Amino acid sequence: MMEYIYDMIIIGGGPAGYTAALYASRAGLDTLVVERMSAGGQMALTGDIDNYPGFDEGVDGFTLGMKMQQGAERFGAKTKYAEVTGVDLSDKIKRVKTSSEELLAKTVVIATGANPRELDISDEQQLIGRGVHYCAHCDGRFYRDKTVVVVGGGNSAAADALYLSRLVKKVYLVHRRDTLRATKIYHEPLFQAQNVEFVWNSVVEEFITDDRVVGVKVKNLVDKKTGEIACNGVFISIGRMPVTAFLNNAVEIDKNGYIVADESTRTNIDGIYAVGDVRTKALRQVVTAVADGAVAVHYAEEYLAHFSD
């Protein structure tokens, strides 16, 4: 039996992936999206999106994700729910492997986005749900009147610390530098908050546990001294990690794990495109992700026009 060959397989069903699917299926390409869990990606985890144009009262990310999926499926794009475990991009027909099958395509669009970056210290994985958290908005409420540590100094850490300060008894903000990287808009309310204490120049080295988290060991990077902070929970907000490990360096990846591609979204392999947050780019937003999706299909169509040459 001949194996089925798609014109395009898109790995990841966030805004970039489903925009590529919309443009590709609308252009008549036989298109499959392979999504690990459900549509929307990181966007689906965002309550209110105020900076995606066309929604004068904002839009919730989950709904927008579902709409992007339906918009693409309207023109015939299909979705398969599976986790991609590996790829083989060495031949003209590309192979995309999931835990249960191997899928074939003439072009592949990588739209796997990013996940929260982990501290990468021992027991972190095991303590998720027992004091280690990556989503202040989801889990903050369980720490009413308790003490929490927020790790990080960027916008999301500042927003998390501010949000938590309104719920919990005390917030320690542990940051490796001596000043916030977060934009100014966060500084004033955070410095005003009575129950936020800054722990500058410091990193969390270890979780102190008693079945669940009861504190953290913190090291000061300047005087090298270590100390302990007693707390009930730790919210980690130290940025994002692009999801590229499954590629096993089949395309060029930079030192931070992002796929190297310019605004054309073309990678170093013909017929392979990187779109959205997984690509090297200046601004990671829903609007730039969807733009990538459209651009990738433009170049893929060009590539497919000469496919059998």
Place this chain on the structure above:
Amino acid sequence: MSVLKVTKNNFDEVKNSEKTVLLDFYADWCGPCRMVSPIVDEIAEEYPQYLVAKINVDDEPELAESFSVTTIPTLVVMKGGKVVSQSSGARPKEQILNMLEG
């Protein structure tokens, strides 16, 4: 099978169930919960051998606390009234089925 909406008043149905139980602790406003919810619905539909139940942590804080839930979604598998596995955060369907079969 439809999904059982659990409150503290009908929790005995879960505790005394002869079937393996999948519990989904969630809140309406939680993004990852909304991603998992349709997957849990699908499992209820496709696997009648399981009792699939959802607990809204806003409405049932005592139940959430009795399972030490501090992350949502939290998925719990129970057999014979006892917790056999508990996992925090959104999970793909395959992993949830593995929890149920494990």
